[in-house]
Amino acid sequence: MANLTMREAVNLTLHQEMARDSNVIVLGEDVVGGMGTAGGPEAIGGIWKATIGLYDKFGAGRVLDTPISEAAIIGAAAGAALTGKRPVAELMFADFIGVCLDQIWNQIAKFRYMFGGRTRCPVVIRITYGAGVNAAAQHSQAPYALMTAIPGIKVVMPATPADAKGLLTTAIRDDDPVLFFEHKALYAIKGEVPDGDYMIPFGHAKLVREGKDATIVTCGQMVGFAERAADALARDGIACDVLDLRTTSPLDEEAILDSVEMTGRLVIVDESPPRCSLASDISGIVGNQAFAALKAPIEMVTAPHSPVPFARELEKAYLPSPAGIEAAVRKTLGYRSERRG
Amino acid sequence: MANLTMREAVNLTLHQEMARDSNVIVLGEDVVGGMGTAGGPEAIGGIWKATIGLYDKFGAGRVLDTPISEAAIIGAAAGAALTGKRPVAELMFADFIGVCLDQIWNQIAKFRYMFGGRTRCPVVIRITYGAGVNAAAQHSQAPYALMTAIPGIKVVMPATPADAKGLLTTAIRDDDPVLFFEHKALYAIKGEVPDGDYMIPFGHAKLVREGKDATIVTCGQMVGFAERAADALARDGIACDVLDLRTTSPLDEEAILDSVEMTGRLVIVDESPPRCSLASDISGIVGNQAFAALKAPIEMVTAPHSPVPFARELEKAYLPSPAGIEAAVRKTLGYRSERRG
Amino acid sequence: MQLSREQLIRAYRQMKTIREFEERLHTEIQTGQIAGFTHLYAGQEAVAVGVCENLTNEDYIISTHRGHGHCIAKGCDVRAMMKELFGRRDGLCKGKGGSMHIADVSKGMLGANGIVGAGAPIAVGAAISAKLDGNGRVSVTFSGDGACNQGTTFEAMNMAVVLKVPVIFVFENNHYSEHTGHKYAVGSGDIAARAEAFGMRVWRGNGSDFFDTDQIMREVVEYCRTTGLPAAVELDTERFFGHFEGDPQRYRGAGEVNRLRQERDCLTAFRAAVVSANLLDDAQLDGIDVEVLKLIDDAVADARVAPPPEASQVLEDVYISY
Amino acid sequence: MQLSREQLIRAYRQMKTIREFEERLHTEIQTGQIAGFTHLYAGQEAVAVGVCENLTNEDYIISTHRGHGHCIAKGCDVRAMMKELFGRRDGLCKGKGGSMHIADVSKGMLGANGIVGAGAPIAVGAAISAKLDGNGRVSVTFSGDGACNQGTTFEAMNMAVVLKVPVIFVFENNHYSEHTGHKYAVGSGDIAARAEAFGMRVWRGNGSDFFDTDQIMREVVEYCRTTGLPAAVELDTERFFGHFEGDPQRYRGAGEVNRLRQERDCLTAFRAAVVSANLLDDAQLDGIDVEVLKLIDDAVADARVAPPPEASQVLEDVYISY
């Protein structure tokens, strides 16, 4: 075990996987840093420092610093994957999916299907996402629902440094394309990270708090928020299951349904705006498959239907909060059934 | 009244609105057709023929044929709208959202918000979408959920020629950005279209079949499918409310909730794959707000979690069918409550 | 001409196979048996074949929405291709891809592509693999005069120069993007000049002339293999059918297609050249024609009766494991 | 020099205002009062001012992530800008936009933009409006040496040529995109040549020299206004701070920033030129300096105590009606 930030955990995993498999390559904007400058390569080591040291260790052939051309970055990753590599592309901000969606949605996600199963495209796209650092409307979004909606890709949402390592290892070794979302507000959070080879299977949610009164389902940055809410509720004797999904595609329906069948009450916490969101997705599945078990309406705690604002006060109002989650749990607990049925 | 195809209704509306307001301009690939050829402009009149005759009538200044550069098309529409025009841009296939998402999602949808309410961006983007013509994975998608999820834009889904006219008129005169989805399999469908100035307000669903046994909510091409299912069920004495949403953003929650409160049973039909879909969106809203009224789990009839396949047999299996909708209604009617409560 | 007799025969057979494949599709489509959007390559055969004859089986190509010619030229199985277009279970892509996504990665054919401009960055990626593996392979991306206006094409060219990878940008200028003339839609009209502005070497040639194309491609492929650098080629060519099947082609000048078929047919030109130079004779070429026609006949006959996919297959091949 | 005394004073005041605005932000940001990502424009003032002094209030500009300078040069209210950066309710964008989205459409400033390359197509749209309205306006889009590798920039250039609209592509080559040198990331290294390859006229100049920039822009704006055609300008310039505030700038050569501040400071050069030519004297310029500093002082003092937005405002301004 080592005590690492999520940023360090990601970096360590990239080092380990590149050392393990010479087909793993890394590409993106400033993933080296300092190319073509007096300071020289690795002078900065990646804007997020997640790729630091890779260039020194593995060289320019496997660590490719690219121009500002996201569509070409993701497309190049696709082409390298179709021809035997395991590229790990970095998208500096999730909002930039806007300029490269085609390569994710219409190319990478569909190759295997369109080609009748006769190819594989093991691309990993690491994407920094989320609000909380006042980066405003075009650098703060959390578009994991948009990605979860796409058949053909897997979507990973680590909430801790250990999970970042375990899930990124799995992602890199996976033969399907994987989108790996790293929350920028979590980069500096520290945690114990297992040494050596560490893989976490996809599609298995993690129970981070246990309790029979209500179920809270969430992922990414919101896991910590939900834990704070659960801890506050626990002080009032209210015990919640808190499920960290870890991956939203595949989704661990079993774990969610098992918990809801026990508690009868569900709160879903989602950092994105509400419409066609992961919150509504899970609500739809649970409402359909655990209908009889539900003792109260499913509550969804999401961002509002608005872009992400800049000012501190506004961004705070935008993001779901531990207090908001707590209130939602109390609301669902306060519900008294008047169902006709 | 005139009996027109949806394609003709769209064309007529563009003619009327361009005649009415000189700020309305049209742009897109081959919206004129024949530019720089021996056959000359308007030789073809738009790949979908929806823009035919506009160039002859309104000239090159207002009908702009563009290179194959969707990001620049949508961006140019944005810039024209910020500076006083009412551009109507044509995106030839909804799948091409992949190459211009940024301009829709991060620019057009957010300008007013980012600029503190001190501007408007009245762009209309006409988008041809949907499966049913064997156009395969990259020319058949129905990504209205992706657009519905975006705060700052409105999403319109006409199901009939009359609605196409009434809703497109409203869209062009609206001061907010509007995405207008035209189903390619509906283009040749005929219907009565009101003459003259005809506007249909956004956010008002249309009840196309009435019945107290179950509610079917849908939009676009699926409206016709749902009607066929409802008609078949009616022959067995099962009467359904069929709601055509007309716009998915804004969403007519009232109409949906009113109907579900009466019937207690809801089937949502959605041409897209299931995850984070419009179906799940509505399921989440109804499950939360009409919980007590629900007598059975909400059923969602969607495409599977797969790309759109090419072969006829596969595409048929991919698309929701009237028979599948019928089965879902029967399933919800057959449900006997065993809720704990 | 530096080509052996075998090479000439092979080149002719390939071009002829593409031509007959497309001509036959054109008639089959009228019968309503083939669904979807089909873009025929007839007229441009000298490009596909002139390029691919200079490649090995291991080199990579990425194609466009107009992909049948590139597929055949790269060695894809013609019968499996035909079945794919008929939407059959044992089509090249199990009936899932169709015309716009026909592919055989095992042949280095990384797919037709329904998204104009999407192929170019993917080709850069294949060239990254080639460079890293040090196997001397090159990667070719075909783009039209329309595709050369798509942002991805430019990004890919710049990235190829920056990363110094052996990708060849082949621009097939057939003067039309859908129904729009290239003089209208391509800023300066000069596609190769754009590539040059990114700092790569460019070539220009007559894409309706197999020998010119072949000659240029020999140089280009040699250049890219030895330097590991990207290059671009603009080839002037003609399409003989509409943009897609069903296109009324009113944007064409009067008699334009007939004239092109008379004056700019790469097959006619090839035959004239090899016969007049006494390299092959008409009887030999006619013999190939017969064989090719038989191949296409058989492929169609096969495809017609081949079984369709099962409905359950719709959910196969989305993931390797999920 | 063809500029009047008033024009010289105005230009100096504008450049100085930008400089002091940015220098002050640099220190204010250390205090932690200003949130988010901030990209400072100091060093590049001659570009913004050299361009905008040749525009009218009615002409349009689209800016980048590094937008303060363009904003000020186009006449946006400096106090409201400062409040915006402090995230205040009556900031230029009500605290919703912040540094990367600062805008004032009423001044023809169509926004800073956090997405590299997004501005260029939008500028084409503004030029479409200008052309249609026949009002002689032009539209300017600023792009960096990094942005010139983004697909949208190319698409916009081609489209401007095709549609024949008066948009001016101003490329500010400050030699870095984030931490990467332009020699590495820009294929040929020659940005203007790319624009030229699309078929538009191009100019090149010294963007650290106000007079050179002004002179070129006079020609370019005149050209675009009269012909209605697009044009491009590549201006060589320098940024004095990091890419964003907080950037350790290890990619810089030893002493690089100091040297640039010594040798390539547009304000120093301007002062030397006008004083030595006896057009303005040091006292006059010093007087402007004092006024500018006071303006910035006041703006900061104001912004510090201005009220923040209400939480409820998060849902305002998403739509006009919904």
Ligand SMILES: Cc1ncc(C[n+]2csc(CCOP(=O)(O)OP(=O)(O)O)c2C)c(N)n1
């Ligand atoms: C991104 C995108 N935009 C538009 C289209 C529609 N479309 C298909 S082919 C085509 C024209 C392509 O022209 P060109 O590149 O010259 O190729 P050609 O058809 O001549 O072979 C267009 C506009 C598309 N498939 N993808």
Ligand SMILES: Cc1ncc(C[n+]2csc(CCOP(=O)(O)OP(=O)(O)O)c2C)c(N)n1
């Ligand atoms: C589409 C997109 N990709 C990447 C970024 C991150 N980013 C912000 S500024 C920048 C560098 C821009 O360089 P340049 O265009 O030269 O402008 P400069 O910073 O020098 O003013 C990058 C990569 C972004 N904001 N948008």
Ligand SMILES: [Mg+2]
């Ligand atoms: Mg063409």
Ligand SMILES: [Mg+2]
């Ligand atoms: Mg720069």
